[in-house]
Amino acid sequence: MTSSNPPAGRITRTHDQIITKNMAIVARNNIHLTHRNKGKTKVNNDEPLITVPPIPPVIFTNPNTTNTNTSLSSSSTSASTAMQPMVPPSTPSPTNMNINAMILALAKIHATIFSTTSSSSSTTTTSTSLSSSITTPVIPSITTPVIPSITVPTSNNVPILLFDINNECTSSTSISDTYGIHTYIVELARCHQHIPLSILTMKVMTCLFLEPSTLKFVTHYTSHCNSTPMKCHILNVSQFPTESSISIGEWHKAWACFLKLLTDYASPEIHDQWARYHKDLREHADFEEHWPAILAFDMAQ
Incomplete structure (x- = not known):
């Protein structure tokens, strides 16, 4: 050896x-x-x-087989060899x-x-x-985000308000830039003429107050409820944009002026009726998408 x-x-x-x-x-x-x-x-x-x-192969042997007797005959050796399990082919491990x-x-x-x-x-x-x-891949760790809890402060089991009138300062100035209702519009109502929303917009109201010399008037004879006709001069509404061309913002402003006109020159019942009508229109679902239909319906009313 x-x-x-x-x-x-x-x-x-x-x-x-x-x-x-x-x-x-x-x-x-x-x-x-x-x-x-x-x-x-x-x-x-x-x-x-x-x-x-090379890595030597691993040989599987029968642990029950002993080699104490070395003088066995060839037939006994063949028989013992036949009884040993077969050695499986060596496969490479990972x-x-x-x-x-x-x-x-x-x-x-x-x-x-x-x-x-x-x-x-x-x-x-x-x-x-x-x-x-x-290089071996690195598995990233997954962390669960922590959501902070929100607690509402209370005093004697009563929630403390975030906004209190006692903590606010009263405003001493006003940002209102409206001129009110012009007398030309009041004359249209007194003569029972239609008041389009287009002359109640901020742009037209400013023109009525600041540029009166540029305005046009027409002669009208009133004959309401079989009364004696009276000659008067009223504002020509055709010189202003049409009612169908106003925008959504102008529509809201015009309705605010119209309700103010009703507050000063109409009964409370009439004012409440038109206020509810205006509320139903402005709170309509998908107001912006249905704006052309809402404006056409409002003009018809």
Whole structure:
């Protein structure tokens, strides 16, 4: 029998130690390649990789079989051999497969180093191959967001109001820029003429008060309820934009002026009736989408 002890002076390494040593050699060779790419001349030669010995297969033996009697006949030996279980073919374990993949990656890296002259892109390729061979994915941790709780301050089990009239300051100024109802509009109502919403807008009301010289009038004879006709001059409403051309904002402003006119010159019942009518229109669902239909209905009323 030959002795299994290694010869004197030879360093014996395990399989894992050889893999680790080869990785260190590849790292040093990468440093040498970087120095050569930078133009340095005194650079050590690349070190060769250590040959990785194959992993010995695992042999399954029958623990019930003993070799105490070495003088059995050949027939007894054949019978005992037939009774031993068959040795399954050795399959590489996941650890061996990872090691083999690492060895192949190291071999490719070694070949890339020696075949490259002075290209900086080879360093990037080498680092990428090494990283893709030995890097393990990192699973990010999932954190649950913390939702702060809102507590309402109370005093004697009564919620404390955020807005209290005692903490507010009374306003001493007014931002109202309305002129009120012009007498020309009152004359239209007194003569039982239709008052379109277009002359109750802020733009027309400003024109009535500030530019009276530019206005046009028509002669009208009143004959209401068989009364004696009376000659009067009333405002010509045709000089202003039509009622169908006003916008939503102008419509709201005109209705506010019309309700103010009813407050001053109509009975409370009439004012309440038209106020409820206006409330039903402005609170209609999808007011903006149905605006043309709402305006046409309002003009008809």
